[in-house]
Amino acid sequence: MREIEFVPSYSLKPNSIVLFNTIYSNFTPKKKEFKDNKHVKAGLSSHQAKRLQNALNWLYFCAERKYIRSSKTKKTFFFKLNFITVTLSSSQKHNDKYILKNMLEPLIRKMRKTYTGFLYVWKAEVQDNGNLHFHINTNVFVHHKWLRDEWNILQSKHGYLEENEIQTAPSEQVKAVINASDLSNYLSKYMSKGDKLKSKWINYLKANEKRFKNEKIECFLGCGLLSAYKRKIDIKLWDCSLVLKQIKVTEQAYSAAEHTEIEALYRSHKVYTQDYFEVIQGVDFKKEKEKILSQKILKACEKIIQKENEVAKQITIDYF
Secondary structure (H helix, E strand, O other): OOOEEEEEEEEEEOOEEEEEEEEEEOOOOOOOOOOOOOOOOOOOOHHHHHHHHHHHHHHHHHOOOEEEEOOOOOOEEEEOEEEEEEOOOOOOOOOHHHHHHHHHHHHHHHHHHHOOOOOEEEEEEEOOOOOEEEEEEEOOOOOHHHHHHHHHHHHHHOOOOOHHHOOOOOOEEEEEEOOOOOHHHHHHHHHHHHHHHHHHHHHHHHHOOOOOOOOOHHHHHHHOOOOOOOOOOOOOOEEEOHHHHHOOEEEEOOOHHHHHHHHHHHHHOOEEEOOOEEEEEOOOOOOOOOOHHHHHHHHHHHHHHHHHHHHHOOOOOOOO
């Protein structure tokens, strides 16, 4: 006979609270076998997009507001995240896996070693010229000159740049992300826009296969109409700090004080309801730091920064 127990639980997200029941049962369901989908690189699946969205949410939430003084303008500005783009300075001569392993990953390791509490989310895309390039979101300020030197050293080592061009070749772009309003939505849409356009054009070409049978794709690419129709990427489309994947703030059979806080938020915020869970949306945990729930999620952020710093100390740099 099956015995089932429902335990009220909650999960804290950067801007919401998920309410659900944890189910305990003596029945063990058969595990589903999932097919390997690593070869699917036409674009982000809905599951991948959600995971990317979640990683960006945590990255932004754990980032402190920082003030930087510009040596050029002599003005001070603030930002939460760095939005970085690195590109190849000449035609890509290695496969995508080589670029990831020998260029992007060493750059990430160097940034983790150099900057305390460094967290990141990166996304791979293909330019119109067929070259792979990367967008990287970080929670710390990375100066564009430092980034240019480090990336160009790697480019020079792997044949994409001459040594005398390391300090001058423009291969990077750094922007400060300031606007907090729907930031993660904006970033995830921006970082995946090429995939959506690409899928639309692939479907269009398939539907009109006979019409374009004797035409070359290059002519459409040349006129810019199908600039989104690009080659597949032979690596994972995105990745992030391991601690951002592992962070989880979940509580079962919570206390009376927590229940009181959740009830107050439930009445004062918009609630999204489904059959098996509810989501209290638009919660600002940093506004009332003395609250129990706020303290829990803020402590979780502190822990992942500490964990990242401990791991970063063990990193070795070997690309010089």
